[in-house]
Amino acid sequence: MITIAVDCMGGDHGPQVTLPACRQFLDLHPDAELLLVGLPASLAAFSHARARVVAASEVVGMDDPIEVALRRKKDSSMRVAIQQVKDGAAQAALSAGNTGALMAIARYVLKTLDGIDRPAIAGQIPNAKGGATTVLDLGANVDCTAEHLLQFAVMGSALVSVLSDNENPTVGLLNIGEEAIKGNEIIKQAGELLRAAGLAGDLNFYGNVEGNDIFKGTTDIVVCDGFVGNVALKTSEGLATMIVNFLKAEFSRNAFTKVAAVLAYPVLTALKKRMDYRRHNGGALLGLRGLVFKSHGSADAFAFEQALNRAYDAARHQLLDRVQARIAHAAPLLSGADAVVAPEAVASTNL
């Protein structure tokens, strides 16, 4: 039996979205059970043989500062969900709440794995090959050293090998293409570390990639710092939204275009599906002593269910053990990272 602790209160919509997703997930996964964490009054209407409510008296707001989430709301649904993982009552936790708070609480409650300085958020971006490119970090770490990028590469490799049955996924280092103004010092050092890790058999390093390679699907994994990853993710979400809205407006412009829209329906549906970020919802917080997944805050029930699936698959395939094994293997290269962490770089999530 796989048990997942769900922060039912998180996200823009709370139980309205999380509970229908939980029901659908339970119906499709007979070997799963859920711990529904939240305000009992909000969850009372839900009943399922493989779900039970774990009470929490507080909720972390989407705009709550990390300090408030961490120090004042010690009985929040987010924290109680993560505590279930810590206590061994659940194999994974899932929340659609405030990312900064989730990362800080997860790090405080679970601690990081040996050999890992900074947890990272890994997400999937749909690519031209019909699959998805795993990108990390998507926003947990705004300043990274070369060693951090190596840690991300090792953890991302473990994640993809577990979730996609691809034992040796390729890793690209996100860089910019102009000759001789190519990358900064950190990226150059990271390239050397990743190459060494590739030679040592710790990962399958492809080399540098550029922004467009994320969508080409040139590599299975793209590694970058959290600032760059977050910008890349949101930029592409912005473009996708612009295109979808544009097509909607143009196809409903007049009677002629409305007929065209009906005929083009199969193509437009296929496009919408391809560009549907909801299908790939569910970022993994990697580098912790326990599995925590993050749903998009604006997720609907379909999207939240995909995040549940990802948490379930990760738990079922012992992602944590696989990450630990990979890190242990890469340990000789990973050591020494602590020494080069800039103090300001960890301040935002440092406790």
Place this chain on the structure above:
Amino acid sequence: MITIAVDCMGGDHGPQVTLPACRQFLDLHPDAELLLVGLPASLAAFSHARARVVAASEVVGMDDPIEVALRRKKDSSMRVAIQQVKDGAAQAALSAGNTGALMAIARYVLKTLDGIDRPAIAGQIPNAKGGATTVLDLGANVDCTAEHLLQFAVMGSALVSVLSDNENPTVGLLNIGEEAIKGNEIIKQAGELLRAAGLAGDLNFYGNVEGNDIFKGTTDIVVCDGFVGNVALKTSEGLATMIVNFLKAEFSRNAFTKVAAVLAYPVLTALKKRMDYRRHNGGALLGLRGLVFKSHGSADAFAFEQALNRAYDAARHQLLDRVQARIAHAAPLLSGADAVVAPEAVASTNL
């Protein structure tokens, strides 16, 4: 009369693309003349009353290291074109060649403006409002201080006010959205500097924006370091390419979808036009004592002509004077930037 020096040899296609674009441009602009810079043999076939050839004996290759472009090819078409601006023979130069080489040569030949440490590349990205968002830097500077970002904001404001008749364009600072892991120290400092510049009347600062705001058109200008800007640009180009290819493949799948494509033609044409990066071709190298524009290396004649138009508009509206006036106005805030430039950050373009 506006005179533009054109590096006819640059880009993936050289004279095959640049010459037809020059002819079209000249036909549409009776008050413009062009200096066609390149190997005389390659340009001999071209003849126009308002064009003359300026001979150069060398060509900077797209893969030439900066050192080669700068120190060994002293009679390259790229360098000779920029020298025309330096000598006052042309008001602007345009090249589709290697960006790193162009920036290095332009900086070496023309020098930077007082108050500017680092030139930046400003480009336009089409947005949902039907216009374009000006983003800088797009790749000239991989490490930036807060003061550099302020300089970019001031120069970008001058550019947009000149090219769009919008005297007071809004400036957004590209950041990531997560509460409390929001931005690194440099971005936080830059936010304070930009706010101060806004209060001093040096620019119209909107505040922080995220990646998706580039496409929303939330602000007229988005400021970021060159690494982030380059990744954002290439990521969105990658997504646009993926979507166009997907639609092509889906609409030609069978007889039914081919009929649908015919009916949907006006909508697809409109989409293609909206997403057409060629329309916005022509990045400005800002911060130099002379106007230099950069065309995309893969530009076709239509795209190269757009870059010519931008160089022409900038020259006609005295962009250089406007940039200098804005910088002078912001001088009290801009001073002191030198002191905080990290040595490794300028190494790649430092001579």
